[in-house]
Amino acid sequence: MAATRTLSHTVAVIKINNPPVNALSTPVCQALIKELAEVKKDPSVEAIVLCGANGKFSAGADIREFSSAARRTVSLEDINAEIESTTKPVVAAIEGVALGGGLELALSCHYRVAHIKTVMGLPEVLIGILPAAGGTQRLPRLIGIPAALDIIVRGRHVPATEAFQLGIVDEVVPSSAIAAAVQMARKVIGKPMDSRRLSTNAVQYNINVDAFLDTALEKAKRQFRGAQAPLACIEAVRASAQLPYQRGIEKERQLFASLWATGQPQAQQYAFFSERNVGKWTLPSGERWDNVRPCQIRTAAVIGLGTMGRGIVTSLSKSNIPVIALEQDTKQLDSGKKAVNSLLEREAEKLKKQGNSFAEGNGLGSVHFTLNFEDLKNVDLVIEAVYENMNLKKDIFRKLSSIMKPDAFLCTNTSGLNIDEIASVTNRPQLVIGTHFFSPANIMRLLEVVRGRHTSPTTIATAMSLGKMLGKVAVLVGNCPLFVGNRMLGPYLEQANYLLEEGYYPEEVDQALEEFGFAMGPFRMMDLAGLDVGWRSRMEKGLAGSGVPPGTPARQREGNRYCPLADMLCELGRFGQKSGKGWYQYEKPGGRHAHPDPWVRDFLAKYRKTYNIKQQAVHPEQILQRCLYALINEGFRVLEDGIASGPEDIDVIYNNGYGWPKHRGGPMYYASAVGLHEVLMVLEGYHKANPDVPSMKPSFLLKKLAAVGGPPIKEWRTQLGKLPNKL
Numbered sequence: 001m002a003a004t005r006t007l008s009h010t011v012a013v014i015k016i017n018n019p020p021v022n023a024l025s026t027p028v029c030q031a032l033i034k035e036l037a038e039v040k041k042d043p044s045v046e047a048i049v050l051c052g053a054n055g056k057f058s059a060g061a062d063i064r065e066f067s068s069a070a071r072r073t074v075s076l077e078d079i080n081a082e083i084e085s086t087t088k089p090v091v092a093a094i095e096g097v098a099l100g101g102g103l104e105l106a107l108s109c110h111y112r113v114a115h116i117k118t119v120m121g122l123p124e125v126l127i128g129i130l131p132a133a134g135g136t137q138r139l140p141r142l143i144g145i146p147a148a149l150d151i152i153v154r155g156r157h158v159p160a161t162e163a164f165q166l167g168i169v170d171e172v173v174p175s176s177a178i179a180a181a182v183q184m185a186r187k188v189i190g191k192p193m194d195s196r197r198l199s200t201n202a203v204q205y206n207i208n209v210d211a212f213l214d215t216a217l218e219k220a221k222r223q224f225r226g227a228q229a230p231l232a233c234i235e236a237v238r239a240s241a242q243l244p245y246q247r248g249i250e251k252e253r254q255l256f257a258s259l260w261a262t263g264q265p266q267a268q269q270y271a272f273f274s275e276r277n278v279g280k281w282t283l284p285s286g287e288r289w290d291n292v293r294p295c296q297i298r299t300a301a302v303i304g305l306g307t308m309g310r311g312i313v314t315s316l317s318k319s320n321i322p323v324i325a326l327e328q329d330t331k332q333l334d335s336g337k338k339a340v341n342s343l344l345e346r347e348a349e350k351l352k353k354q355g356n357s358f359a360e361g362n363g364l365g366s367v368h369f370t371l372n373f374e375d376l377k378n379v380d381l382v383i384e385a386v387y388e389n390m391n392l393k394k395d396i397f398r399k400l401s402s403i404m405k406p407d408a409f410l411c412t413n414t415s416g417l418n419i420d421e422i423a424s425v426t427n428r429p430q431l432v433i434g435t436h437f438f439s440p441a442n443i444m445r446l447l448e449v450v451r452g453r454h455t456s457p458t459t460i461a462t463a464m465s466l467g468k469m470l471g472k473v474a475v476l477v478g479n480c481p482l483f484v485g486n487r488m489l490g491p492y493l494e495q496a497n498y499l500l501e502e503g504y505y506p507e508e509v510d511q512a513l514e515e516f517g518f519a520m521g522p523f524r525m526m527d528l529a530g531l532d533v534g535w536r537s538r539m540e541k542g543l544a545g546s547g548v549p550p551g552t553p554a555r556q557r558e559g560n561r562y563c564p565l566a567d568m569l570c571e572l573g574r575f576g577q578k579s580g581k582g583w584y585q586y587e588k589p590g591g592r593h594a595h596p597d598p599w600v601r602d603f604l605a606k607y608r609k610t611y612n613i614k615q616q617a618v619h620p621e622q623i624l625q626r627c628l629y630a631l632i633n634e635g636f637r638v639l640e641d642g643i644a645s646g647p648e649d650i651d652v653i654y655n656n657g658y659g660w661p662k663h664r665g666g667p668m669y670y671a672s673a674v675g676l677h678e679v680l681m682v683l684e685g686y687h688k689a690n691p692d693v694p695s696m697k698p699s700f701l702l703k704k705l706a707a708v709g710g711p712p713i714k715e716w717r718t719q720l721g722k723l724p725n726k727l
């Protein structure tokens with residue numbers, strides 16, 4: 001039964017029942033229409049309470065129905081209009097979540113009571129659409145333009161206490177919202193209802209709405225870089241102030257249709273479901289997310305409190321896991337402690353604003369700082385985050401192996417070293433796993449969980465479950481140099497560097513990729529991460545510095561093209577933001593504002609002259625093609641090698657760890673949207689002209705998929721099934 005009905009004296013309680021989140025699917029909508037019609041004509045019913053089963057009001061429209069062949073036959077706004085016009089008062093009893101169409105349904109009720117732990121909001125913008133069941137017209141009428149705009153454009157979850165302060169709900173209760181709603185329904189029987197019908201009210205404002213929304217529009221264009229949904233949301237809110245309700249609804253519908261035509265909603269909804277699917281890992285041996293139990297992690301330790309360690313400690317602590325934080329000397333320990341404390345204070349502040357607070361004994365209090373490895377011996381799991389150096393990591397793992405209890409999990413935050421080599425020095429390689437966080441680790445949602453050859457399914461389940469506890473999206477990947485995300489970044493950055501040799505400036509390449517939607521172009525990103533990191537690694541590999549064999553041409557390594565520009569900057573002490581100079585100049589070392597540097601222009605001009613590089617006419621469109629297709633081609637190789645289970649895994653990694661614009665779905669989704677044949681043609685053309693750039697040689701899998709007509713992304717797995725799986 002999609003909706004059930006009971007009677008409490010003269011109050012009918014209609015309960016939506018569609019596990020797990022009471023999505024408003026077509027059967028639910030049909031059931032609601034039927035129940036409403038019956039209670040309206042039932043003389044024994046004087047008021048109605050609308051609620052959801054299993055402690056959840058509703059997470060909104062059923063997103064799966066948007067792209068399914070069986071498009072909706074029932075409009076949610078028609079149901080809302082029906083509820084609002086009912087002469088018997090309707091009270092929404094909101095528990096758990098009231099999101100999207102769920103909140104829109106509640107807004108059509110005449111009163112709203114919420115449980116104190118509920119979150120509500122209109123997050124449609126996050127899946128590429130706008131609230132399309134009257135939300136953009138009713139919410140501004142209830143709480144005014146600025147507050148409504150903030151909720152609709154950011155798609156944020158509003159806690160019940162804030163919703164009460166804003167006037168979205170009439171009452172917040174610590175116990176059953178349904179019981180409280182029934183009580184309220186009884187009280188309001190017979191009271192005048194006109195002012196409670198939001199669609200009949202005018203939007204109240206004392207601001208210049210157009211000027212306010214124009215400013216918001218400009219800001220959103222800058223902030224959301226090509227995503228259309230936030231802009232449509234603003235226009236819909238404008239309609240609420242300018243047009244009568246019905247015309248506003250028409251505008252809402254129109255905007256929804258034009259958004260759908262952009263293809264962005266499809267990409268964002270693919271990203272939404274991919275994020276949920278990557279948690280459902282499967283090993284070739286048959287062990288899966290639902291048949292292997294994770295171990296409980298009651299205590300954890302972090303070794304190294306540098307850039308990453310301090311964020312990881314904060315993340316654990318904020319999730320209520322007591323942490324022991326270890327450093328190598330007092331100076332580093334003090335600096336790490338200060339940093340962690342300040343991060344935790346900020347977290348506490350954020351929670352306070354949301355009406356929550358750290359419970360006694362949580363957060364700040366749960367971090368113990370130490371220099372003594374012996375203190376770690378009883379923790380359930382340790383995450384090592386010391387310098388990226390194999391020998392150092394092996395020393396640490398040897399020590400951990402001898403000190404820690406035999407069933408403790410040993411995790412490394414290495415960004416690309418061999419997990420098997422690290423595990424080889426321990427007495428428990430089955431409990432060793434990579435947990436690759438992204439910087440800043442307390443904020444970035446991505447966690448690459450890297451399986452070594454001996455890592456046990458229980459260890460995988462535990463690391464994946466830890467990711468969930470920390471509020472991250474954990475993606476299981478195989479062990480290869482640089483794993484998935486960083487591995488794909490290599491060819492992308494390589495092309496960005498070649499473009500500089502060929503005549504572009506860092507700011508031009510960055511601009512093209514930022515206009516595409518990346519949070520940051522490649523050169524700003526390298527400056528932020530520190531150019532010295534890559535330089536050290538290239539020196540270790542003998543690609544830069546004194547390890548390069550004498551007589552090697554500056555722009556060649558092992559017979560292939562090589563760009564030494566980044567090495568040259570590092571030799572001059574230009575490490576990026578940290579030194580105040582890199583591909584850009586900054587106001588001071590550690591400064592954040594990148595300014596194009598005339599010195600870099602001069603340096604590039606001299607470089608091109610020295611090596612007699614002719615400036616080639618590269619069309620700006622080619623900046624995108626070369627950088628993105630290089631990245632995508634490596635993505636296909638990752639799949640070919642069985643390092644990621646499917647294209648969705650790669651896309652989730654890029655969407656959550658590398659600032660890929662979500663409205664484009666992820667690099668592999670983008671490739672399928674552009675057309676695999678098109679990607680292949682460009683790569684083939686480039687590789688033919690540049691055989692000394694092996695990363696651009698089209699991958700076997702891309703060729704294979706293009707040869708079978710470039711099937712939609714959801715069908716790629718059929719071809720992948722025939723390839724090796726290294727998970």
Ligand code: 3HC
Pocket residue numbers: 020021023059060061062063064076097099100101102104123124127130131132133135273276277
């Ligand atoms: N439609 C269809 N399926 C949904 C759904 C929805 N609105 N919301 C969640 N689900 C599914 C998930 O895909 C998942 O399915 P699975 O078990 O098969 O993987 C299951 O419900 C549980 O979801 P989560 O794993 O995300 O569970 P959490 O407890 O972590 O989060 C949630 C719950 C906060 C409700 C989260 O799922 C969420 O944010 N959902 C989307 C909410 C949303 O965007 N609503 C707007 C929908 S569009 C709309 O209403 C249009 C309207 O304006 C007309």
Ligand code: NAI
Pocket residue numbers: 303304305306307308309326327328329332385386387388389392396413414415416436437438439529
């Ligand atoms: P960092 O240089 O900022 O910090 C390393 C910390 O380890 C220092 O505080 C140092 O004192 C401590 N340390 C060194 N030897 C130690 C020992 N024997 N015992 C205890 N502490 C010791 O390094 P960062 O950037 O935090 O990187 C740490 C690890 O995380 C590396 O493996 C790196 O590759 C990886 N990583 C880094 C990312 C980044 O953006 N910085 C992103 C993802 C992973």
